[in-house]
Amino acid sequence: MDAEAEAALAEDPGFPMGNAxxxxxxxxxxxxxxARGARERxxxxxxxxxxxxxxxxxxxxxxxxxxxxxxxLLTCGTLLGRITEECPRDAPALIAGHQVDFLTxxxxxxxxxxxxxxxxxxxxxRHYGHLLGMYAFGLExxxxxxxxxxxxxxxxxxxxxxxxxxxxxxxxxxxxxRFGEGVRYLDDRLADWSTGTxxxxxxxxxxxxxxxEAGATSRVLDIYDxxxxxxxxxxxxxxxxxxxxxxxxxxxxxxxxAPGDGPAARRQAVTASxxxxxxxxxxxxxxxxx
Numbered sequence: 015m016d017a018e019a020e021a022a023l024a025e026d027p028g029f030p031m032g033n034a035x036x037x038x039x040x041x042x043x044x045x046x047x048x049a050r051g052a053r054e055r056x057x058x059x060x061x062x063x064x065x066x067x068x069x070x071x072x073x074x075x076x077x078x079x080x081x082x083x084x085x086x087l088l089t090c091g092t093l094l095g096r097i098t099e100e101c102p103r104d105a106p107a108l109i110a111g112h113q114v115d116f117l118t119x120x121x122x123x124x125x126x127x128x129x130x131x132x133x134x135x136x137x138x139x140r141h142y143g144h145l146l147g148m149y150a151f152g153l154e155x156x157x158x159x160x161x162x163x164x165x166x167x168x169x170x171x172x173x174x175x176x177x178x179x180x181x182x183x184x185x186x187x188x189x190x191x192r193f194g195e196g197v198r199y200l201d202d203r204l205a206d207w208s209t210g211t212x213x214x215x216x217x218x219x220x221x222x223x224x225x226x227e228a229g230a231t232s233r234v235l236d237i238y239d240x241x242x243x244x245x246x247x248x249x250x251x252x253x254x255x256x257x258x259x260x261x262x263x264x265x266x267x268x269x270x271x272a273p274g275d276g277p278a279a280r281r282q283a284v285t286a287s288x289x290x291x292x293x294x295x296x297x298x299x300x301x302x303x304x
Contacts, residue, residue, distance in 0.1 A: 033059040034075040038110040102131035125152035143172030147179025159186040175206045177213040184220040193228040
């Protein structure tokens with residue numbers, strides 16, 4: 015989508031929706047350099063645009079981006095919601111709104127923003143599978159695990175490399191204790207999600223949790239020990255991040271193993287992390303995570 019936004023702005027630098035899309039993409043990645051670039055580009059657009067003369071939908075997007083630039087995610091999400099109510103097929107409003115709901119931890123909105131717009135879309139729409147992936151994630155975050163699995167699998171069927179959809183299904187298996195199914199689900203799709211995507215490290219983290227909770231510590235260590243991995247291997251720090259997520263006493267805060275760390279020390283950390291993971295409360299008492 016970055017390429018599409020760049021192409022549109024190369025042809026017409028003053029194109030309002032192209033500038034809004036580029037701003038959403040730059041700001042919602044949460045990468046400082048991207049955010050700075052998005053702020054500078056959008057400021058140039060605003061300086062030469064008469065926002066009051068824009069059509070209502072484009073004007074609403076400009077105001078939503080400005081709210082995001084001002085750090086007011088709630089207002090941005092509200093404005094995007096109004097756009098979706100009026101124009102449920104406005105894909106940028108749905109995508110940006112979904113990310114805002116994710117960043118603000120609004121599980122209900124994650125489910126209902128996309129779910130409420132789905133009836134305006136059909137399976138012949140090229141973005142339909144991506145919408146299903148977003149909807150599956152919202153269902154999972156709201157606790158509808160069976161429905162999330164069903165919708166997410168359909169999303170991945172339509173778009174095998176939709177990593178948001180792949181990731182949406184992963185926690186449904188974990189939350190229900192179906193660790194073996196989760197490993198098989200991700201193994202069957204390794205080439206689609208494990209490298210070259212914005213979510214591969216996060217999905218490897220879920221993979222490591224499956225392995226920990228299933229007792230497959232050797233697999234987690236295999237993942238941890240791989241450095242610049244081929245398809246099917248994780249970045250070297252995934253397993254140690256998993257251990258740190260559990261807030262183990264004495265865990266280091268830097269990246270990678272400490273000087274002198276050996277296999278025995280790493281195995282002890284992984285085993286301790288698994289113990290913590292297995293001691294978590296039932297799903298009905300958990301705060302949903304990504």
